[in-house]
Amino acid sequence: KNLENTKVAIQSPTNEITQTYSQTIQIDEMPTYSEEFIVYNDQLNNFRISLYLDYLRHNSKRPDTFQVVTTVLLVFLICLSLYRSNEIPPTLPGVHILNHTSFVVSGGVSKTFNWEGYGVRIHVPQNALPGGFISRITIHVSVSGPYSFPKPEEWKTSSAVYWISCTKSFVHPIQIGIQHSVKNMQNSSKIRFVTASDDDHNGKFVFKELPGGYFDANDSYGYIFLTHFSGLSISSDNDTDERFVGRLFYRRATKTANIWKCSFLIYRQMASGVLKNILRIYRGWRSDPETTVEFKDAELELLLSSASDWNGWKIQAIYPPPKYVKKQLLQSLDITSDMQFIVWHETSVMEPLLKQLPLIGADRPNSIPLIIIPGHQDVEVIDDNIEEEEHLMKWINNMSSSLEYCKCLQIQTTICNQIIRDNRGNIKEQLIQITHVWYITGQRRWSEYVSTFHCLNMQKVAKQISEEYNVVNTDEEEYDSHIEL
Numbered sequence: 412k413n414l415e416n417t418k419v420a421i422q423s424p425t426n427e428i429t430q431t432y433s434q435t436i437q438i439d440e441m442p443t444y445s446e447e448f449i450v451y452n453d454q455l456n457n458f459r460i461s462l463y464l465d466y467l468r469h470n471s472k473r474p475d476t477f478q479v480v481t482t483v484l485l486v487f488l489i490c491l492s493l494y495r496s497n498e499i500p501p502t503l504p505g506v507h508i509l510n511h512t513s514f515v516v517s518g519g520v521s522k523t524f525n526w527e528g529y530g531v532r533i534h535v536p537q538n539a540l541p542g543g544f545i546s547r548i549t550i551h552v553s554v555s556g557p558y559s560f561p562k563p564e565e566w567k568t569s570s571a572v573y574w575i576s577c578t579k580s581f582v583h584p585i586q587i588g589i590q591h592s593v594k595n596m597q598n599s600s601k602i603r604f605v606t607a608s609d610d611d612h613n614g615k616f617v618f619k620e621l622p623g624g625y626f627d628a629n630d631s632y633g634y635i636f637l638t639h640f641s642g643l644s645i646s647s648d649n650d651t652d653e654r655f656v657g658r659l660f661y662r663r664a665t666k667t668a669n670i671w672k673c674s675f676l677i678y679r680q681m682a683s684g685v686l687k688n689i690l691r692i693y694r695g696w697r698s699d700p701e702t703t704v705e706f707k708d709a710e711l712e713l714l715l716s717s718a719s720d721w722n723g724w725k726i727q728a729i730y731p732p733p734k735y736v737k738k739q740l741l742q743s744l745d746i747t748s749d750m751q752f753i754v755w756h757e758t759s760v761m762e763p764l765l766k767q768l769p770l771i772g773a774d775r776p777n778s779i780p781l782i783i784i785p786g787h788q789d790v791e792v793i794d795d796n797i798e799e800e801e802h803l804m805k806w807i808n809n810m811s812s813s814l815e816y817c818k819c820l821q822i823q824t825t826i827c828n829q830i831i832r833d834n835r836g837n838i839k840e841q842l843i844q845i846t847h848v849w850y851i852t853g854q855r856r857w858s859e860y861v862s863t864f865h866c867l868n869m870q871k872v873a874k875q876i877s878e879e880y881n882v883v884n885t886d887e888e889e890y891d892s893h894i895e896l
Contacts, residue, residue, distance in 0.1 A: 503574060504611055506556035509688040511549065512801065518544040526550065528684030528798045530590030531573060532632060539581045546579035552685060554744040559615045560646060561605060567741045569593050569602065569653065570633075570645035571685050574609065577640075584636035591626075591633055591645040592679040594652040599626045601651050604635050607642035616642060653741065654680035655704040659779055660696040664753070669761060671783055675713060675750040677704050677735050684798055689746050691881050699780065708772035711735045713750045713779065715768065724764050724783075728752045754783060761785040797855045803846050806860075806872060813841035819866035820849045857882045 510529060516522045518540030524533045529552045540546060551574040560568055570591040593602055604624040607616045621643075624635040633645050657677045664670040674693075678686075704711075712734035715726050733750040754764065764783040770776060797803065810816055817827035826848060834840040849855065857880040864873035876882065 503551070503553075503556065503609060503616070505614065506551075506553050506572075506574075506616070508574075509552045509554065509571075509685060511551040512799070513547055513549040515545055515547050516540065518542045524548075526684075526799070528682060530571060530632075530682030530685065532586075532588035532634075534586040534588075535581075536583060536585065538583045539585050540579065541582065544579060546577045546581070549576045550574070554685065554689065557611065557615045558607070559617045560644075561619055563742075565649060566646040567649050567653075568644060568744060569647040569651075569679075571681065571744060572642055572644045574642050575640045576609075581638045584638050586634055586636055587640065587643065588632040588634045589643065589645055590631050590682050591647070592631075592653050592681060593645075593647050594654040596626060596628045596651065599628075601648040602626050602633065603646055604633065605644050605646050606640070609641045618642065618644065618646075620646075649741065655706070655740070656680050656701045657704040657776070657779070658701050659699045659781070660693050661698075661754075661783070662696040669757075669759065669785070670753060670755040672729075673752050673754060673781070674748045675733075675779055676746060676748055677711065677740065677750075678746045679740070679744065681744070687798070694881055699782075702776055704776070705774040706737050706772065707774040709737050711737075711770060711772045713752075713768055714771055715752060721764070721766070722762050723757050724754060724761075725757070726752055726754050754781070756785070797850070797857055797860065800847065800850045803850065803860065804843065806864075806876060807839075807842040807846060809869070809872065810842055810867070811838075813838055813845060815867060816842060816863070817845050819863045820845065822849055822852075 512526060512529075514522075514524050516535045516539070519537060519542035521537040522535045524535075525531075526533075529550075531550055531552075533548065553572045553574065556572070558568075558572065560566065570589050573589060575587070589604075591602065596602060604621040605618040606621040607618040609616070621635065624633050624645075626633045635643075655677055656679075657675060659673065659675045661671050661673040664672050674696075676690075678689075712732055713728075715728055715733065729751040730749070733752055735749050763785065764781065766781045767778040768781055769778050807816070813831055814827060817830075818824075822845065827845065830844045830848070831841055834844065857876060861873045861876050861882050864870070864876065
């Protein structure tokens with residue numbers, strides 16, 4: 412039933428088989444034959460081989476070697492073609508991919524996969540695939556690319572774009588949920604799913620309306636049942652309200668000058684993982700908490716002033732006037748900074764700056780607090796928290812010592828030894844369980860994980876993680892691999 416990484420020995424039967432087979436061969440039901448077959452699926456990325464045979468007719472005569480080799484090769488090529496046939500290419504021309512993930516589902520077994528950090532919920536019912544079959548579902552998340560959405564004069568995009576693929580089509584629909592940014596939804600006819608194929612048309616991916624979705628006013632997700640899918644997003648009418656939030660970022664322009672660069676961002680509320688990826692350009696900036704923003708007028712403007720009661724502090728817009736136009740915000744999910752300004756002091760002796768900047772055209776907030784404390788060190792605001800445990804697993808493939816890995820993660824020796832004993836001879840399972848123990852025992856950061864690979868003298872892997880997750884200020888000094896919590 413499970414032929415993954417399995418050596419299958421087949422010996423000659425005692426009786427001739429005349430029955431026609433059209434099902435996955437079960438290992439415990441397989442008759443004995445006189446030839447030994449070795450089936451490898453390393454190149455199929457854990458794809459379970461499903462063998463379809465029109466008929467098996469055997470007698471006591473030894474099978475011809477050429478026929479055996481040809482049959483095995485043919486089965487391998489068929490399975491390889493099935494594996495590739497329904498998969499979206501990992502790169503889409505011009506599309507900015509924020510992140511991706513994948514998971515495997517088995518026929519005859521229901522499964523629920525929630526990727527809440529990126530606004531995706533998938534439920535696979537028991538009958539979605541026949542028993543014995545498997546399919547790998549892959550999800551790529553994007554907010555920008557050469558997209559052409561329907562009715563741009565009437566509709567706006569209200570969710571990220573999800574490129575979803577599978578290695579085997581489903582015979583019954585699966586449920587897909589996508590998070591959207593529509594607020595106070597009273598009329599579900601004003602919101603709908605849209606879809607596009609992964610084949611670009613003149614450099615663009617053209618979306619069209621996809622009927623059949625359903626939406627609940629009390630849920631920020633929309634749901635739809637599908638058997639085939641590719642690009643998927645949610646659009647809504649232009650007159651529907653969106654959930655907007657604002658956040659002030661600021662940092663010292665240089666270490667010596669008394670100048671601070673500030674940026675007040677207004678953007679649609681979206682899944683935390685999507686937002687975190689978009690805001691990576693602000694790594695190293697300080698930030699105030701998010702605040703809900705409600706438009707009263709079509710435009711919002713931040714009113715800057717250099718009044719005499721600022722005790723020597725000055726303020727100036729970088730791109731005057733500092734304002735946001737609601738219509739422009741609704742045309743894209745990406746984030747632009749239209750309220751940038753600098754604050755500086757004329758002397759080296761400075762009092763803290765505690766001011767409220769009026770926000771004109773908003774129901775709320777009416778003003779933005781600006782707090783500058785000279786001498787206070789800048790800290791990273793876009794943290795590097797590890798959102799999903801599964802993101803760690805791809806980095807453990809090249810490790811050779813689970814004990815050294817455990818020590819570099821600073822896990823207690825008794826726990827390490829217990830995991831190694833319980834999984835003796837299976838280093839991959841040891842590494843998976845050690846990683847799990849480390850992940851669940853605190854809020855974990857990518858900078859910590861990078862340090863682990865420096866400790867293991869795996870500098871190349873440490874560099875790859877740093878580049879993929881924008882880990883900064885990584886300490887590359889030698890680590891004591893015997894430090895223990």
